[in-house]
Amino acid sequence: MRKEIETTLDWAKKLGADESDVILNEGNALSLSAQQGRIETYKVTSSRLIGVRVIRDHRVGISYSEDLSADSLRSMVESALRLTQAVEPDENQSITLSGAPVIDTNPKTYREDSTPLEEKIKLTLHLEDEIKRRDPRTQAVPYNGYSEGESHSFYGNHLGLRVYEREKSFNCYTSALLKDGEKQALFYRSSNGRTFSELSPENAIQETLKFTGTLLEAKPLPTGKYDVIFEPDCFQALFSCFTGLFSAKAVKDGYSRFGNSMGEAIAHPELTLRDLPRYELGFHHTLTDAEGVMKTDLTLIERGKLVSLYHNSSTARHFGVKTTGHASRSPKGQLGTALTQLVMDPGTTPSDRLASGTVLRIFALDGLHAGVNTSSGAFSLAASGELLQDGVLVQGVKGITLSGNFFELIRNISGVGQTLIPTTGRGFFAPEIRFTGLQVAGH
Amino acid sequence: MLNEVTAKKVIDCALSLGADFADLFVERNRTLSVNLKSSKVDQITDGIDFGIGLRVLFGTKVLYGYTNSPAEDELIRVIRLLCAPDQRTATRTGPIAFRSEASSQRLPSPAAHGSDLEARIRLLRKIDELTRKQSREISQVSAHSLERHQEIELFNSHGLHATDLRLYTRIGSEAVATDGDQKDSAFYGPGASLGWEFAEGIDPAFIATEIARRAVTSLHAEPCPAGTMPVVIDHAFGGVIFHEACGHLLETTSVEKKASVFWDKKGEMIAHPAVSAVDDGTIAGAWGSLSIDDEGMPTERTQLIKNGRLENFMADYVGNLKTGHPRTGSARRQSYRFAPASRMRNTFIEPGPHRFEELIASIDRGLYARSMGGGSVKTGTGEFNFSVQEGYLIENGKISRPVKGATLIGTGPETLKRISMVADNFEIMAGMCGSVSGSIPASVGQPALKVDEILVGGAK
Known part of the structure; x- marks a missing residue:
């Protein structure tokens, strides 16, 4: 350790x-x-941060x-102790x-990787080149790149508990700004991995071009209520x-x-939601x-x-229950709570x-940091996607807002799919869910 | 914070490896935050961030790294690591002679060191107490003070050596209103580029009245109707529409990649002639003001749009190299962890000739957005969205019922042309802006505006 x-604990x-x-x-x-066609930015960083929590x-x-x-x-310890005099x-x-x-050496989150820098540069250039090569309508590839990082986290307390965890991750992303006459569209996709070879740049390129192409031809829908299925990343974001x-x-x-x-009952009877910190596919x-x-695993719905809330030791004491092991804290912050990997059960x-029938499939939501009111449950967001009739594309959709209320959203479900689909980041797994009667503002 | 001899050796090293330009950004940042929740002092955090950002340019290629250590061997290690893929015969050689070009005249405020925690706690308690008195429906209040004391030092291969001290103070408060199992909330957060003296000038009764009124009004408001309609966007934080719809599109960060719909529109009419807009880093004490930017250039007032015509972009050093647009003292970054980029400071639409009441009276059926939440934009297409925190219907030229859950969407170019009336009630307001170089303090502002037609998203 x-x-x-x-030294700090002493x-x-x-x-x-x-x-x-x-x-x-x-x-x-x-x-x-x-x-x-050239590397534009190259960033190499190292950082360290220590934080102490004292109780007196x-x-x-x-x-x-x-x-x-x-x-x-x-002086950090002195400062923390001084601050205890002012709080309740x-x-x-x-x-x-x-x-x-506790020493975590789980190979799922940390594996050695000796990919040379040249390979990473090649990948970065490839992400831009391929978008331009495959679609001549490309005006720019404004966001593309590669990143990797590793982190080491050490925890110690005055009772002698010591924990060490580490992780290494790799990411690549690309985007396309397509232009055809006066029409323009922009979309991007990424791929994550625990090693360089786990990345799927081809998938990111294909999906970027597929969705941008749809958006280029997209138009608003008439204002009204629609049944909606969210593409997995959008569902997770919302x-x-x-x-x-x-x-x-x-x-x-x-x-x-x-x-x-x-x-x-707070949700549709087919909805089951669990936090699974060691979910195999996560x-x-x-x-x-x-x-x-x-x-440990925790079922919420x-x-x-x-059936349960998620707790740290402080909230557990307050409510007279056992902690569920969901404490979060950064070196700079106070004790909070956080989930790990959410998994919904498949439906029937x-x-x-x-x-079947008319479905609006949403693959982009914008304004989530502002258009969501967590107190009231209300949300109203800019959205893009596809209108489908019995699974067949009718039109691409953009220039609309999608509005609803979370507490009603999780009740108003007409179907839960049979297959779990991961998000791009593999932190959220859910089947396709058809939500009924969401309000769309369009033309 | 970093001695000149070390800085010189590090920059000389970059040049000897063939770099065209190098700079060092040294930062020591002290942050003190006090949080009050449930009428109790919930948390006080005090800490120091220190680091050095090292930037090297080969042509317009940017190589960036940072470290927490000011030791010469560590800084040279990072420079060598950064330059390794591009190393070549030096085109420029040292030694550099540093000259002090710019530095802040601002003196440290003793209050910025958190010497009087009781004063902070007293103010937050007052806000809490007064907010709870506003309505029995107020079920929770949280209030916090945030003070940041940022010292920076810059060195570059053109010989610049600049220092600055920046003080930031912000008071944020949130009220939650509850009726049965229905809840709603409202936030208000004034801030300034000043020390604690800014907070001492704040009226806690005003904050309490504002957040309680907004939360209770929203709790009982009906869902906003959806559709296209005229909208009056009120002054102050209403300026987020310009920030999102246009401001980001005028940063060379977007323009250099042609990822802005305005990249080739300089000199053209891009807005209604009623619209003139400015990005101004020189307003004394304003939340987004600076003495020098994060590349050491004295900040300035930049006229972006004049009577509808695009006059200027906001440019940093690299943006200038790539686009030719002149630097505007707009290079900004969250901290040493980010390379600088062209960013907004205090951005606003200038006042017009109309009274607020005339804007409302001109609409038969529309929306009055009294206070705005945040928003975002896709710079490549100009598509933006932002939320209305407090809204009312306009019916027959008068403000009528409150509505909630409204979002405004559109594109910058279209919306700028649909601003047909500009009022005279100008005000600016503090906010945080997130982009390529992190989250930075930035003000938005405007007088009330009438947009003839905009798509309003709502649940009804």
Whole structure:
């Protein structure tokens, strides 16, 4: 374990902390992008950040530093202890976990990769070249590139618990800005992997061109209500805006209405939602949470009924339950909660029934950071996609808004597909779901 | 923060490896945040970020790296790593003689060091207390203060050595209103490029009234009708429409890739003649103001559009090299972790001749967007979207019922031509802008505007 962890914990004890824990994150990254057939940017970075949480008389203080010298570590601890004098006591926040060291060397999240730089440069140039070569309507490939990074995370607390986790990831992405007369369209796609060879640049290129081509010919729909199926990345993007409502912290702080809904039907009976930290097909395997608690599977919605919230140790104490191992905390931040890999159970609706009649398939949603109100559940977003009739393309669709309410969305379902589909990032797995009667504003 | 001898050796090293240009961005950033939630001091965080960003250019190819260590051998290691793929015979040689070209005259504010936590807590408690008194439906209040004390030092191979000290203070507050199992919320967050003295000038009663009114109004509002209609977008944060619909498209970051619909439109009419727009980094104390930009150039006031005609783009050093558009002191970045890029500072549409009431009176049926949320744009196509935080229907020339869940979408070029009336009630407002060089403080502003036709998304 890193000596900075031990030094910081020693200082916390010497200077009067009752309890303390430390997170140290280190990372290296490389990124490349291309323009006009040449590498345009080449970025190499390394970073490190340490953060301490101290508790004295039930009061919590947090401080952090990017300087890991002994003097800075001491002054970081002093600062955190000073801040405890100004905050209110928090009887629920306590650092109590001890145990043997946890060293995560899971090959699913970290594998050695010796791909030479030349290969990475070649890939980056290829992502731009292929878009231009395959579609002469390409005006520009404004966003394309390759990135890789590895991170090492160390955790230690005053009770002797030590945790080490690491991960390495690779990513490539491309885009197409197509122009045909006055018509223009822009779309992009990416691919993730745990090694360079796991990347699928061909898939990113094909999907980019397919969706951009559809958007180039797309037009608005008449204003009205439509049945909608979201393409997986879009569904994840929208759904993820509201998953915080299942956090016990959001309930405790009065931001979520689910506090009084335990055991009640909040969604369609075919909807089951689980957080599976070690789901075999997922990208984000994680062993422990930010308090060092071993992560386990958790069901949030079981056949439409809310069966659990997700907790850290503080919210668990508040509600008188056991933590579910969903603590989150960065070196700079306070104790929070976070999910890992969400998986919905497959349903029973055959694909031809899902696609029957008129369906709006959405493959791009914009404005998610602003057009979503997590308190009320309302959302109103710019959207693009395809209008299908019995599975056959009628027209590409853009220049519309899609509006609804999350609490109604998860109830108003007419079919849940039989096959799980991963998102591009493999952090969310769901079957196709047909949502009924969403409001579209168009012409 | 970094001695000149070391900086010189590092830059000389880059030039000796064949680089055309090199610069160093040294940053020490102290952040203090105080959060109050459920009427309790929930969290106080204090910390220091320190790092050095190293940029090397071969032609217009940008090589960028950063490190947390100011040690000479580490900086040279990063430079050698960056230059390795492009290393060539040097075309320029040192030694460089640094000259101080620009530096801030601003003095550190003692308050910026967080010496009086009680003052911060008192203000947040007052906001909390006054907000809860506004309505029995207010079920939760959170308030936070954020202070950032950013010291920067720049060196480049043209001999520039510049320093600056930037202070930022922002007070953010959110109210949640509840009626049965229905909830709604509202946020208000004024900020300035000043020390704690900015917060001392804030009226907590105004913030409390504002967030409580918005949250309770929205809680009981009916869903907004969907369709195309005229819209009056009110002053202050309403300026996000220009920021999204046009501002991002005028940054050379987009223009250099032809990923802006305006890339070849300089000198052309791109907006209604009623529209004149500016990006101004010189407004004293404004949230997006700077003394010098993140490449060391003194900031300036840039006239972007004058009476509908495109006058200028916002350009940084690389943007200038690639497009020929003159630099405007617009190079900005979140921190040493990002290479600089051309970005907005305080961007606004200038006041017009009309009174606000005239805009409303000119509409039979439409939407009055009193306060705006955020939005985003696809610069390549100009397609934008942004949300309405507080909206009302306009019926027969008068403001009528509140509505919620409205989103405005369109394209920049079309919308700019449909702004037909500009009012005289100008104001700017603080926000955060995210783009290629990270999240930066930026103000948006405008007087109230009438857009003749825009697509409004709503749930009804």
